[in-house]
Amino acid sequence: MGLDEAGRGSIIGPLLIGGVVIEKSKLDQLSKIGVKDSKLLTPNNRNRLLKLIKNISKKVVTQKICPSEIDEYVSKGKKYRRLNYLEAITMGQIALNQDPDIIYVDAADINPKRFADDIRSILTKDVTIFSAHKADQKYPIVSAASIVAKCERDAEIAKISEENGYFGSGYPSDPRTIKFLEGWFSNQGEAPSFSRKSWKTWEKIKSTSLEDY
Numbered sequence: 001m002g003l004d005e006a007g008r009g010s011i012i013g014p015l016l017i018g019g020v021v022i023e024k025s026k027l028d029q030l031s032k033i034g035v036k037d038s039k040l041l042t043p044n045n046r047n048r049l050l051k052l053i054k055n056i057s058k059k060v061v062t063q064k065i066c067p068s069e070i071d072e073y074v075s076k077g078k079k080y081r082r083l084n085y086l087e088a089i090t091m092g093q094i095a096l097n098q099d100p101d102i103i104y105v106d107a108a109d110i111n112p113k114r115f116a117d118d119i120r121s122i123l124t125k126d127v128t129i130f131s132a133h134k135a136d137q138k139y140p141i142v143s144a145a146s147i148v149a150k151c152e153r154d155a156e157i158a159k160i161s162e163e164n165g166y167f168g169s170g171y172p173s174d175p176r177t178i179k180f181l182e183g184w185f186s187n188q189g190e191a192p193s194f195s196r197k198s199w200k201t202w203e204k205i206k207s208t209s210l211e212d213y
Helices: 024-032 043-056 067-075 082-098 112-120 140-164 175-188 201-211
Strands: 002-006 015-021 059-065 102-106 128-132
Touching: 002 082, 002 140, 015 082, 015 140, 024 043, 024 140, 043 140, 059 082, 059 140, 067 082, 082 112, 102 112, 102 140, 112 128, 175 201
Parallel strands: 002 102, 102 128
Antiparallel strands: 002 015, 015 059
């Protein structure tokens, strides 16, 4: 099984975890179809590969972590290791449901072993876990998971945009996203439900809005 996420640093929309379960004998097929880190692929290529991944894999799964759940963990403080821990235990739940023998995962924690241990704490049997930084660039099975997560995340963002207006990528580094959130806060007096209110970006947006009065 490969596990990866999409949308970790975004201020708008959910964080998506993608999981791909495949028979060991079919692993080489992922490389043959051109699977690579989703960030290196165009949206069209990601969607094309997603269909091929589903055909090759035993199981393809996603798990959505909504902004309110992210805010809850971030607000708990360092004692709970915040988003890293939430991500790890969610991956653990996905793995528990799919019962793989080996897991490859892109570690969100600065300590890859700790990230693997957090995943393992959810499991009910001994599973080999390869946890590494940039695993989506090293292991095709994790690359496949990154594509699954990214495609689902893009679909979620498109839906939010269609219902509420265009806001760019949803990341704090995107000026279009910041402009949208500033306008929303000025008009509504609060952050939208589809944004992560615990992000420090909101402190700046709120202070900027107050200066306008």
